[in-house]
Every structure is written in C-alpha cells, then in structure tokens.
Amino acid sequence: MTGYEPILTKHLGQPGSATLAYYLSNEGYKAARSAVRDMDRSQIIQTVKESGLQGRGGAGFPAGVKWSFIPQNSKKPKYLINNADEGEPGTFKDRLLINHNPHQVIEGMIIAAKAIDCHLAFIYIRGEFVKEARVLETALDECYNNKILGKGIFNSKYNLDIIVHRGAGAYICGEETGLIESLEGKRGWPRIKPPFPAIEGYLGCPTVVNNVETLANVPHIIANGGQWFRGIGANPESPGPKLYCVSGHVKKPGVYEGPCGTELTTIIYDWAGGIRDDNKLKAVIPGGSSSPVLKANEIDGLKMDFPSVQAAGSMFGSAGIIVMDETTDMVQACYNLARFYAHESCGQCTPCREGTTWLIKILDRFTKGQGRQEDIDLMLDVTDNIGGLIDLSYGSFGKTICPFGEAVSWPVRAMVEKFRPEFESYLTEKVTG
Ligand SMILES: Cc1cc2nc3c(=O)[nH]c(=O)nc-3n(C[C@H](O)[C@H](O)[C@H](O)COP(=O)(O)O)c2cc1C
Ligand code: SF4
Structure with a gap:
C-alpha cells in the first residue's frame, strides 16, 4: 500500500469511531452541510460525474450518471435506497463500513438525496446484520437529535428522513428491483427492466439504489472534488x-x-x-x-x-x-457454488429455476461417482441456456428477468471449462461420500 493513505477506513478501529462526536471532530458532515446549503442538485451531480465514481455493488454503473436519470420535473416523490444487503459470497466490506463509521455512509446518503431531490430515504439491510442495524439506528438517532436529519437540516429548508429497513435474508433481495419489491412488503421477486428504478422504482416513483460503499465515497468527493477522486488509482476510467x-x-x-x-x-x-x-x-x-x-x-x-x-x-x-x-477440489467448489445459487433462485424464470436445480443434480451425481461423460457438455449447455455464453458485453444478457441467471451460469461455466480434466477425473477415479 506504498504511498496510499486509507480514505474509507481511515478511522477504523479508533475508539468511538461510530459516534457522532467522533465523526464531527474529524470534519464529519462538512461536505453534507455544504452540499445541502451551498450546492444545487446539478452541481452535486456534475461533481460526482467528474469523479468517475462507479457503483461498488457489482455492476460498476457510474453513480453521477445514475442520479442524473431521475426526472427532476416529475411531480412524484423521489426515493434513495442504500443497498446494505451484502449477500454476495466472498463480500464483507459494507458491514465493516457500517459498524465502524456509520456516519460516513449516512453523510453520503444525505448528499445523494439532495442531488436527486429526495426527502425520504431507506437503508435496506440484510436481516442477519442485527448489530449493524442497531449501529445505524443509533447513528440516525444522533443525527435527528442534532438537526442533521429531519426538518430543516443544517438550518436549511431541506428536509430528509432516513429509515432502516431490515430484510429477511434472501440473496435475491440484494438485486435492486427484488429489493424494491421487498421494501414494498412483497415477495422479493425482481422486476423486468425497463422501466429502470430511476423512472419507476419504489411505489412506482423515481428511485436511486446505491451500494453502501458507493455512498461512503460521496462525502470525500464533495470535500475534495471530482478531479481529486479521478486521480486515485491506476486508471482514471475506473478510479477511487x-x-x-x-x-x-x-x-x-x-x-x-x-x-x-x-x-x-x-x-x-x-x-x-x-x-x-x-x-x-x-x-x-x-x-x-x-x-x-x-x-x-x-x-x-x-x-x-x-x-x-x-x-x-x-x-x-x-x-x-x-x-x-492447489488442494482445492474444483468439482466440490463448483457443487458448493451451484447449491448456493439453486437455493437462492427466486423461481420466477424457468431457465433459472429449473437450470440451477438441474446443475446440482448433475454435480451431485458427479460427486457420488455416478457422473456420465456427456454430463460435462450438458452442464455447459445448461449454463448457456440459463445465462448465455461468457460474454461481458451487454448483448449477451437477457434470458432471465434479472442478472442472477448470468451470476450462476458464468462462474459454473468457467469452472467446468477451465478445470475440465478434474471433472473428467471424477468419471474414473474420485468418488466421495
Ligand atoms: C443477484 C444479485 C444480488 C445483488 N446483491 C447486491 C447486494 O447485496 N448489494 C449491493 O449493493 N448490490 C447488489 N446487487 C446489485 C444491485 O442490483 C444494484 O446494481 C446495486 O445495489 C446498485 O448500487 P451501485 O450502483 O452503487 O453499485 C445485486 C445484483 C444481483 C443481480
Ligand atoms: S433470474 Fe432467477 S433469481 Fe432472477 S428473477 Fe429469474 S428466477 Fe428469479
């Protein structure tokens, strides 16, 4: 990490880092105060666009561009949702930001809310994150008690409320439209896009969904400028x-x-x-x-x-x-991964619902020594039919309602293609219980 000073985790591990007092004594809420009082919406959006900040939830969509899609002449209320579902296996960063520095995340939300003219925002947090939900509730209480949230925040005319909503622990509720359905009190079934949430999101109103880490970056961008942010990292097209x-x-x-x-x-x-x-x-x-x-x-x-x-x-x-x-058994790793996806498929689309179940049936017989030679190509065929070939251009999307189809088929396909001899060895040698 030569020469790099942590920005998002700078205060991690410091006593009291989750408290408002600590945050305020470290320049906290200065950026939000200036965004709310001194900047108009287009200035905020322009600064975030200039920064090149890409969404940290997975797809990497530019945050400022997403905010600019919110139709400002719409009479409908606009909503901001902070996606704290963090269900992707191998991912455990958002909960860290929330636990150690919840005010950094809330400050990012205030700035994003101002940018899209939102007066009611939500933090949709995974049900299992009980501690994190409490940390957020405490931090929000501190904000309400100090005119950082509520009516006329920072002594301006701008009102903003933030509500913590706990999910029930389904991976698919991290997908933004499944999340919105869940927030509306329905089953977390993703919606067909378009319309995108920026046009028709929560309760049919313009909605921005952003990841926790994306929003945590925003105060630093407002405080230091878009160009400062773009200069961090090896590639100005993907900075920060x-x-x-x-x-x-x-x-x-x-x-x-x-x-x-x-x-x-x-x-x-x-x-x-x-x-x-x-x-x-x-x-x-x-x-x-x-x-x-x-x-x-x-x-x-x-x-x-x-x-x-x-x-x-x-x-x-x-x-x-x-x-x-080198000790990893790729067939077992693939089976493990496929079981997770089969369990988490919401079941709306036939290719995803049936395909994920089919994959684990095949992998199950492999691990029991009952695999057939043709099963290897069959797995590739099934993955193609769920989510398409591994082609990261947008053209290959679209066999299922949501990108969960790609999320299961690409990794399974890559494991089978890249480690084919290991799968073949299961046909002749390896049998586990
Ligand atoms: C199956 C699935 C699960 C997802 N889970 C999460 C999640 O837990 N957290 C998250 O921020 N984004 C998740 N996403 C991405 C969201 O749909 C959305 O793109 C993201 O929250 C937008 O925020 P960003 O632009 O700041 O990245 C998921 C997407 C899919 C397809
Ligand atoms: S792709 Fe899978 S998870 Fe997504 S909507 Fe279809 S069935 Fe549900």
Whole structure:
C-alpha cells in the first residue's frame, strides 16, 4: 500500500469511531452541510460525474450518471435506497463500513438525496446484520437529535428522513428491483427492466439504489472534488479508493483498502500474506461468487478495476476475492457454488429455476461417482441456456428477468471449462461420500 493513505477506513478501529462526536471532530458532515446549503442538485451531480465514481455493488454503473436519470420535473416523490444487503459470497466490506463509521455512509446518503431531490430515504439491510442495524439506528438517532436529519437540516429548508429497513435474508433481495419489491412488503421477486428504478422504482416513483460503499465515497468527493477522486488509482476510467475483501486460502483474510487498479497479486501476496501453508495458488474468483474464476496463470499483472478484470474474462464485481490453493477440489467448489445459487433462485424464470436445480443434480451425481461423460457438455449447455455464453458485453444478457441467471451460469461455466480434466477425473477415479 506504498504511498496510499486509507480514505474509507481511515478511522477504523479508533475508539468511538461510530459516534457522532467522533465523526464531527474529524470534519464529519462538512461536505453534507455544504452540499445541502451551498450546492444545487446539478452541481452535486456534475461533481460526482467528474469523479468517475462507479457503483461498488457489482455492476460498476457510474453513480453521477445514475442520479442524473431521475426526472427532476416529475411531480412524484423521489426515493434513495442504500443497498446494505451484502449477500454476495466472498463480500464483507459494507458491514465493516457500517459498524465502524456509520456516519460516513449516512453523510453520503444525505448528499445523494439532495442531488436527486429526495426527502425520504431507506437503508435496506440484510436481516442477519442485527448489530449493524442497531449501529445505524443509533447513528440516525444522533443525527435527528442534532438537526442533521429531519426538518430543516443544517438550518436549511431541506428536509430528509432516513429509515432502516431490515430484510429477511434472501440473496435475491440484494438485486435492486427484488429489493424494491421487498421494501414494498412483497415477495422479493425482481422486476423486468425497463422501466429502470430511476423512472419507476419504489411505489412506482423515481428511485436511486446505491451500494453502501458507493455512498461512503460521496462525502470525500464533495470535500475534495471530482478531479481529486479521478486521480486515485491506476486508471482514471475506473478510479477511487476500494475495499478489497480477501477470503479463502490466504494467511491473512480480511478487508484491505487500496486504490482501484491495485494488482491482484499485490493484494493476495503482500497484503493478505500469501497462500496458506505456502501452497501453490490454483485459482481466484476476483469479484464475488458471481464472477468467473481465473486460473493462477491468468492473474499475473492483473489490475483490479472494472475494465481490467473484464478484459481478463471475469468481473471486478464487489471485489470479493476468493483464493483457492492447489488442494482445492474444483468439482466440490463448483457443487458448493451451484447449491448456493439453486437455493437462492427466486423461481420466477424457468431457465433459472429449473437450470440451477438441474446443475446440482448433475454435480451431485458427479460427486457420488455416478457422473456420465456427456454430463460435462450438458452442464455447459445448461449454463448457456440459463445465462448465455461468457460474454461481458451487454448483448449477451437477457434470458432471465434479472442478472442472477448470468451470476450462476458464468462462474459454473468457467469452472467446468477451465478445470475440465478434474471433472473428467471424477468419471474414473474420485468418488466421495
Ligand atoms: C443477484 C444479485 C444480488 C445483488 N446483491 C447486491 C447486494 O447485496 N448489494 C449491493 O449493493 N448490490 C447488489 N446487487 C446489485 C444491485 O442490483 C444494484 O446494481 C446495486 O445495489 C446498485 O448500487 P451501485 O450502483 O452503487 O453499485 C445485486 C445484483 C444481483 C443481480
Ligand atoms: S433470474 Fe432467477 S433469481 Fe432472477 S428473477 Fe429469474 S428466477 Fe428469479
């Protein structure tokens, strides 16, 4: 991390870092105060556009551009939803930001809300995050008691309320339209897009959904300017500070902050201490479980930003880096992954509902030594029919209502294609209980 000073996690571990008093004594809410009192909506949006901030929830959509889609002449109320569902396996950064510095996240929400003329915002938090929900409630109470939320915030004419809404623990409720359905009190079934939430979101009104980490970046952009942010990292097209979650077979798993564009090998070997027991690296999932696996020989020199990881045939996603050493059984890893997706499919679309179940049936017989030679190509065929070929251009999307279809089929396909001999060996050699 030479020369890089943490921005998002600067106060992590300091006593009282979650309190308003601590936050205010460290320049807290200065950016929100100036955004609310001195900036108009277009100035805020322009600054965030200039920064190049891309969504940290997985898809990397530019935040300022998303905010600009909200139709300002619409008479309907506008809503902001902070997506704190964080269900992607391998991803555990948002809860850290909330636990240690909830006011940074709330400040980002106030600025985003002002930018889209929203007066009621939500934090949709995963049901299991009981502690985090309490931390947020406490922080919001502190804000209400200090005129940072409520009516006439920062002694302006601007009103804003924020409500914490606890989900019930379904991965699909992290997908923005499933989330909106759930927030409306319905089953978390994703909606067909278009219309996108910016036009018809919560209660049919214009809505922005942003990830926790995305919003945590916003106060720093307003305080330091868009150009400052764009200068952080290796690539001005995909800039900014980034939280990398490292799990799996490393010596020091955890969340590491560094600039976008940090080399994956630096994160794994220098920050996370290298591979456990000094084993050889076998493969890495770079961006949470939905991203296609990369083999050890594909990560040399790979920079961790949206375009670079895409060019390498995978996805930057949520930067949930799952490291697998030489002892990893890829068939079991694939089975494990497929079981998660089959369990979490919401069941609306036939290719996803039936396809995920079919995949685990095939993988189940593989692990029991009952696999058939034709099963390997059958798995590839099933993944193609759920989510299309691994082609990260937008044209390949669209066989299912939501991108969950791609999220299951791309990683399974990559594992089968890249480690085919291991699957074949199960036909002749390996049988587990
Ligand atoms: C199956 C699925 C699960 C998702 N889970 C999350 C999640 O837990 N948190 C999140 O921020 N985004 C998640 N997303 C992405 C959201 O749909 C949405 O793109 C994101 O919240 C937008 O915020 P951003 O632009 O700030 O990244 C998920 C997407 C899919 C398809
Ligand atoms: S792709 Fe899967 S998770 Fe998404 S709407 Fe269809 S069935 Fe539900």
